[in-house]
Amino acid sequence: MSKQISIYINGEYFSREDAKVSVFDHGLLYGDGVFEGMRAYSGKVFRLEEHLIRLWESALAIGLKMPISMEQLTEDVNATVAKNELVDGYIRLVVTRGSGPLGLDPFKCSNPQIIIIADSITLYPESFYTDGLDLVTASSIRNHPGALSPRVKSLNYLNNILAKMEGLRAGCIEALMLNHKGEVAECTGDNIFVVKNGALNTPPIDAGILEGITRNAVIELAEEAGIDTTELPMTRHDIYTADECFLTGSAAEVIPAVRLDGRDIGDGKPGPITKQLNEAFRALVRA
Template identity: 45%
Template sequence: MAKDPVFYIDGEFVLSQEAKISVFDHGLLYGDGIFEGIRIYSGVVFKLDAHLDRLYRSARAMWLTIPLEKAEMKAAVLETLRRNGYQDSYIRLLVTRGKGDLGVNPKKCPKASVVIINVQVEPMHGHGKADGITTIISSIRRQAPDSTSHEIKSLNYLNSVLATIEANRQGVDDAIILDQRGFVAEATGTTLVAVWDGALYAPPLTASILDSITRRFVLEMAEDLGYPVHERDMTPFQLLMAEEVFLCGTMGEITPVRSINDQEIGSKTPGPITEQLIAEYQNRRKDPKNGTPIS
């Protein structure tokens, strides 16, 4: 029988079966909170410092005071991992506005709540690594950058949930979402990169997308391998005409896209550049210089 993992909740380490938060927590009531998803490979926490930096930037942007200093948060993550002893696993780190009343006013929440979940999970779209995944271009649009900002990794994922429902109803693996201007933004839980003529093209951060740590790592890795990298607006037509398309994110790593709206992408999935990047990512993700050892 699999052991019951240990979670961290507001300074205490508890078994997952005993983990509790208040029903008055504004993270539950209103999605008022932030999170990070972090992978652990062979005992190395991949890009932990970068994830913590983004967490604290998100908190600052939404006037959320995290009750731990960054060094204390890092220590709590590592101690949670040590207690579970997994060499390969996933961390979901959440900070909610905390317990309040049934109103939306954050003033009624005196202290934020910190939750660290550590489990072993299967990769997102793991079945698509070899042959690619099927997608649609969703009718749901990403919110405009002057509304709910996707630069904040918020608990409110309704936009992605609706696009995922649309993908489910059409029998495909994922949905690609456009921004308010009609340019390509990202997928429901990952960012997106296209390949033309031996160069990589990624939607810019101004296209209502998350500043993905995996995206940044993959683009830098591609430059190291000698590929030109461009961040620019991309139309749906340009995306459909790409030679290769792949998604990248913490859970899915690099996942090739086989089709969009039933139209095949390129002549082979994964394409040669995507295939090389997947292999290089596998090599680099366990390197201690790209993360923080648990012990």
């Protein structure tokens, strides 16, 4: 039986069964909206302010006026976590354009919907954190930045879903996505790092990636540990020839990747720097 949770919609709480939005909402009809996925540790949301800043910037980029202040939304997120007695778990914060008549015109929409879901999540089996996971390169690429900025965390994730399907059909739980130039961007839901000769490398923002909150935290931890860290364009060659590889994300946290396209990365096992940064991240979120 599913755990009973209280879902926040525009200042009110509803059960899972009663939490509803209009079928005319542009978020449903056209993927017109933005969202954030956040983690709670010991009842506290990890880097909530950074997530909300990114949410506001995503909304600003698509011309979606937030119907609430950041201060009020901060209170509401924390209240939703407390109401659901969420100690360690996941928070999905969604803002839709709101409902309107059929058609693309967003200026005819009204009543943007703010939805907060606080619940438990298990993205990957625990064995993948100890043994590492396999990746496959997807043919579906990241959105072209000329079409939609990859820095906008929008509700339209169809290209990521298609890439995820490619991975699953190949027997891999994650898939690597390239950008329009054939460079490494990110995975379907996570940022990617490689270790080479003791140094840490990750694709830059202009490679067509979402600037991950966990990604930035790991970069900070690496710098504090004295690990040389560089953001630079990469191709699959850089992953094939890397000593280590790992992924980061709010839901995934830090997880090693040990194979790409059937080829071992390094010795095919999680490496020492991956383990070091994973331990440092786990200590950070519990601090």
